[in-house]
Amino acid sequence: MLKRYQVFLALVLGVALLTAAGCGTSTSLRGSITGTIVDSQTGIGVSAASVLTSPSTTTVKTDINGNFTIPDVQPGVYTVTANATDYNSNSITVTVDNGLTATTNLTLVSMGGSxxxxxxxxxxxxxxxxxxxxxxxxxxxxxxxxxxxxxxxxxxxxxxxxxxxxxxxxxxxxxxxxxxxxxxxxxxxxxxxxxxxxxxxxxxxxxx
Structure with missing residues (x-):
């Protein structure tokens, strides 16, 4: 009888410890990366530029004003790279914090255009x-x-x-x-x- 009681008590204590440990954990909330890609000489937004990250997330295109948003990004450090026709590519490092939006802007140097x-x-x-x-x-x-x-x-x-x-x-x-x-x-x-x-x-x- 005593042995059964000891086994039961050990199980109860084990469950209690696991529950307590679970209460102490936190869930990572995804954030996003947003910004603007502009021409280095004119300061005007570059439309239809491709924006990608390393580690890889979602590749997006800038809008008519050069703005972009990469959604659903895990917290961490990323290299953001922008590419556009007739421009040299450019990169920058950003940090996405838990549940927050990282804002960054990039300038692209024209290769001369057409x-x-x-x-x-x-x-x-x-x-x-x-x-x-x-x-x-x-x-x-x-x-x-x-x-x-x-x-x-x-x-x-x-x-x-x-x-x-x-x-x-x-x-x-x-x-x-x-x-x-x-x-x-x-x-x-x-x-x-x-x-x-x-x-x-x-x-x-x-x-x-």
Missing amino acids: FSRNVLPILMVNCSIVGCHDDSTAAAGLRLNSYTSLMKGSRYGAVIYPYDAQGSKLIKRIKGIETPRMPKNRSALSTADQGLLSNWINGGARNN
Whole structure:
């Protein structure tokens, strides 16, 4: 009888100890990572950039303003990497605390962009128009309706110096550093458009 009582008492004590131990544990709450991916030169958000982490979580795309959120992330330390077309990738380390959101921002350096996709549309709408730099007018002998014409320059020489946007006459005219400012008698180009042109030149002014 005594032996049975001792066994029963041992079982009761064991259950009590397990219960006490269970009460002392805490459950990890998942958090998230949020932030913005921006162009290093213009400060404008980069849309459709891929954002991924190591250790791996969910890969997401930035919205039209460059914002992103990676949900359902276990607490821990992560390397966040952003990739986008025509940009060099960039990474940063963040810590996600229990149940909280880690906020981080990344800047991407442009590899120059595309002439046909980024540069030519700006020139065609703002510069290669009647009375300025289209085929019929070609002010100062400068035509801005093709890559060949742009790189040929004006009768006074080159207007584009690859890898040197700051020294390129086209950028100086567009920014009003030299006169007459371009586009002549029209609104100045937006900061975003100026940035696209500068990025393309600094990336080598490629015919792409």
